[in-house]
Amino acid sequence: MNQQAKSLTERWSMQIRDDPLTSLKYDAPPAWGVTDPDAGQLAWMIRGYWISQIVGTLARLGIADRLAGGPVAAAEIATSIGCDPDATYRLLRASRAVGLVATTSDGRFALAPLGEKLRSGVPGSMRDSAIASTAPGHWLPWGRLSHAVRDGRCQTREALGAGLFQYYSDHPAEGQAFTGAMSISSAKVADEIAMILDTSGAERVVDVGGASGTLISALLLRNPSLEGAILERPDVVPHARAAIAERGLSSRCRVVSGDFFESVPEADIHILKYIIHDWDDEQSVLILSNCARALQPNGRVVLVEVAIPEDHRPSWASLMDLNMLAVLPGRERTVREYRDLLGRASLRLDRITPTASGFDLIEASAAESLKPETR
Ligand SMILES: C[S@@+](CC[C@H](N)C(=O)[O-])C[C@H]1O[C@@H](n2cnc3c(N)ncnc32)[C@H](O)[C@@H]1O
Known part of the structure; x- marks a missing residue:
């Protein structure tokens, strides 16, 4: 030898x-x-x-x-x-x-x-994450990363023949693994957010693109007087309903089938975890504007994202940013970029709270021009 x-x-x-x-x-x-x-x-x-x-x-x-x-x-x-x-x-x-x-x-x-x-089924199971990350929906667009960098745009249409969420709706088993993976990753942060987010004065919270409702469930369990709703794509709705029923929350949480590019249900708090990072600036402004329009007086829009550092510090967010480049039209953003996006949707960034799990809670409210007396 x-x-x-x-x-x-x-x-x-x-x-x-x-x-x-x-x-x-x-x-x-x-x-x-x-x-x-x-x-x-x-x-x-x-x-x-x-x-x-x-x-x-x-x-x-x-x-x-x-x-x-x-x-x-x-x-x-x-x-x-x-x-x-x-x-x-x-x-x-x-x-x-x-x-x-x-x-x-x-x-x-x-x-x-x-x-x-x-x-x-084991606590913290990463089975769905392992499946979704190595299945065609993510795997094939990542195989075209060089094209994504060359062209500056995501590769799902070339690799999958459709955008990621349409592909998932056409391939339900893979879509379900993705929803399961999101649910597990949200579980890590849901309790912490439920603890940090002040819901006093709020009656209704909508989890916009809430997948199977891990986050809103934590909010409802911690705040017994809150009512909730999840807005999701039609193919995800049955899974969300089943998960909400399993947690005994069906009487307090509706699951609404819809499209956040068209409208979102009215609420005192719209919470969007890992939604805005999926989309480009124009699409993000459209989603945020729909939230702003459906906000009750004194309501808030809460983004749960990982803000990317302004400098070149190594950050997990810079890897997630490439995931966004390969599989979706989105990107990770700095605090300044979130402030600008919110501003374009007539929202004002009020506060950012970092969490131990690495996510940032970005809270915004209606800018003056959208306040009820002027709407
Ligand atoms: C990255 S996942 C985030 C899920 C969840 N908020 C979380 O963090 O666990 C994005 C979610 O947005 C949903 N979604 C995508 N396009 C949508 C649309 N046009 N209207 C409503 N929901 C949509 C997807 O089905 C998916 O559950």
């Missing part, structure tokens, strides 16, 4: 951890920095898509769920999910190499702690 191959083997085997509780062996995701750490890191970045697809496939084929009850042989899993036994074994072997599954001494596979979150 040459020196480079030897140190690669040593490096990988050093990553193997023995878990004394389960006597399973699993690998921490290794670094490929053998002789040149930069080349190693770059190799991970270049082949990152291999790993994305491994994660997505474990989730999509339900393999993580099959492993929930303890170690299983690859052949048994393959039979239960109708897959090729050799290919299933190879997928699981590679999954072990990146720390998602573990092996027993008799060669069966079990979930490693990382892989547990790919199960459905």
Whole structure:
């Protein structure tokens, strides 16, 4: 074995951890920095898509769920999910190499702690996120990132033949995974927002593009006198209704099928989480203007977004911004850009509250020209 191959083997085997509780062996995701750490890191970045697809496939084929009850042989899993036994074994072997599954001494596979979150129905499950991020809706437009940069516009029409949300409505299983992924990501911030947002004086809140209503549910549960509504696309409405019913909130929360480019229901508070970042400036002004028009006296429009820093500080938002470039007409914006957009919709930015989860709560109210006495 040459020196480079030897140190690669040593490096990988050093990553193997023995878990004394389960006597399973699993690998921490290794670094490929053998002789040149930069080349190693770059190799991970270049082949990152291999790993994305491994994660997505474990989730999509339900393999993580099959492993929930303890170690299983690859052949048994393959039979239960109708897959090729050799290919299933190879997928699981590679999954072990990146720390998602573990092996027993008799060669069966079990979930490693990382892989547990790919199960459905576990707290904080990332199964839907893994599926949606590696399915055509996101995957194909991202494959055209160079075109997006060259042309300065999103690639969904070229890659999918439609805009993202139309594509999801035409491919309901994938659309449902996206809605599920949004719900889990909102759960991380919903309670915090419900705690921070002052709803005193408000009777009705509308979650504009509220997906399955994770955010509005947290607001309603914390504020028992509030009534709510979710405005969503027709294909999302049944999922939103089911989720609201499951939380016991159907009597306090309507789910309205509609299009926020046309109109939004009247409310004291319109809350829009990760909505404006999906759209270009003209589209955003249209949505915000519809909110402004449907705002009750002294009402507020609340955006939940991650404002991108004005300087070049590294920020997660700059990666999300590229996601917007590839898959939607939107972009991440600075505080100044949000203020300008709101202004163009006759709204005035009143306050920004950063949250521990990284989102910013951007609160706005009707600018003077839209106040009730002058409307
Ligand atoms: C990025 S997701 C955000 C979902 C949710 N606010 C959250 O953060 O969890 C955007 C949402 O807007 C909805 N949407 C897209 N176009 C819409 C339209 N024209 N009218 C109403 N809802 C729309 C989508 O169905 C999707 O649920």
